[in-house]
Amino acid sequence: MENQKKLSLPPREVRCNVMNNFPSQAEILRLRTKYPPGTRVELTAPMNDPYIKLNAGERATVLGVDDAGNILCRWDCGSGLNLITAVDEFRIVGE
Numbered sequence: 001m002e003n004q005k006k007l008s009l010p011p012r013e014v015r016c017n018v019m020n021n022f023p024s025q026a027e028i029l030r031l032r033t034k035y036p037p038g039t040r041v042e043l044t045a046p047m048n049d050p051y052i053k054l055n056a057g058e059r060a061t062v063l064g065v066d067d068a069g070n071i072l073c074r075w076d077c078g079s080g081l082n083l084i085t086a087v088d089e090f091r092i093v094g095e
Contacts, residue, residue: 023069031065031085035092038062041073045089052081059093 023031035041039062047054060073060083071083083090 028065028067028069031069035062035065035071037064040093041090042093043090047088049081052079054079054081
């Protein structure tokens, strides 16, 4: 047992409903208030996606927040990859 690593999960901005792993309506409303369309965001760490390589420093414009709590983005580089608040590391530009 001493050699087993303890898993540490990243801090979650979105608290999920335990039954279905989806955020509550209150959390969706909070995210939509925090990230309204037109908000500019910037990655603070590279995204771990096998198809699109987005690196720290890449910027995007928020298009909205879907019902699963994903932040819909249009990246300056042309990508349409969404941000997942529990996985991706990013900040609002200007903070």
